[in-house]
Amino acid sequence: xxxxxxxxxxxxxxxxxxxxxxxxxxxxxxxxxxxxxxxxxxxxxxxxxxxxxxxxxxxxxxxxxxxxxxxxxxxxxxxxxxxxxxxxxxxxxxxxxxxxxxxxxxxxxxxxxxx
Amino acid sequence: xxxxxxxxxxxxxxxxxxxxxxxxxxxxxxxxxxxxxxxxxxxxxxxxxxxxxxxxxxxxxxxxxxxxxxxxxxxxxxxxxxxxxxxxxxxxxxxxxxxxxxxxxxxxxxxxxxxx
Numbered sequence: 001x002x003x004x005x006x007x008x009x010x011x012x013x014x015x016x017x018x019x020x021x022x023x024x025x026x027x028x029x030x031x032x033x034x035x036x037x038x039x040x041x042x043x044x045x046x047x048x049x050x051x052x053x054x055x056x057x058x059x060x061x062x063x064x065x066x067x068x069x070x071x072x073x074x075x076x077x078x079x080x081x082x083x084x085x086x087x088x089x090x091x092x093x094x095x096x097x098x099x100x101x102x103x104x105x106x107x108x109x110x111x112x113x114x115x
Numbered sequence: 116x117x118x119x120x121x122x123x124x125x126x127x128x129x130x131x132x133x134x135x136x137x138x139x140x141x142x143x144x145x146x147x148x149x150x151x152x153x154x155x156x157x158x159x160x161x162x163x164x165x166x167x168x169x170x171x172x173x174x175x176x177x178x179x180x181x182x183x184x185x186x187x188x189x190x191x192x193x194x195x196x197x198x199x200x201x202x203x204x205x206x207x208x209x210x211x212x213x214x215x216x217x218x219x220x221x222x223x224x225x226x227x228x229x230x231x
Contacts, residue, residue, distance in 0.1 A: 042224070048217060053212075090158060096218030106160070
């Protein structure tokens with residue numbers, strides 16, 4: 001157990017809908033990362049938040065947004081869902097902003113199925 | 116931009132035999148390299164990392180990895196594989212440019228099957 005928690009574990013929804021994925025980082029970690037794992041794209045970095053501020057952005061669609069709250073938990077919002085958004089979404093956390101010694105620890109993921 | 120390649124989609128090995136999972140990388144500047152393992156229906160678990168120093172890195176569960184700068188490789192190894200090592204293994208590289216944050220770029224993954 002990495003100490004990173006994600007809810008829900010599974011999510012089934014329809015095209016066009018909006019969902020929210022939640023992540024709680026390890027105790028004391030200030031950075032939260034979101035990754036998407038799909039069969040065709042592999043594991044891709046979406047976005048990083050550090051202490052409430054956006055720190056780095058990857059291949060995140062405009063339909064997707066994220067935020068990190070004062071208690072450091074993070075939410076990933078996916079809207080106008082398409083079939084291709086079906087994937088496993090991972091959250092990870094690390095202790096600080098991204099020093100070279102830092103390790104990212106991953107949660108169990110949320111499996112999203114868009115029908 | 117940095118990239119990682121895992122040339123083998125699957126590696127089959129008999130229990131008790133040595134296990135090697137290959138990884139090559141491309142990055143500007145000093146590479147920060149990681150190995151993660153994913154068991155079925157589980158998240159990614161950190162195994163080990165290379166930042167600097169000794170080219171042989173020891174990690175969790177008896178795994179180690181050898182960093183080779185001239186060959187731009189970071190192969191994962193285990194001297195004696197267990198059936199329980201059967202999983203999906205990912206190599207990753209961290210962008211060395213601080214302005215890029217701490218994003219990891221992952222390889223495509225290698226499925227390891229250890230047969231009894």
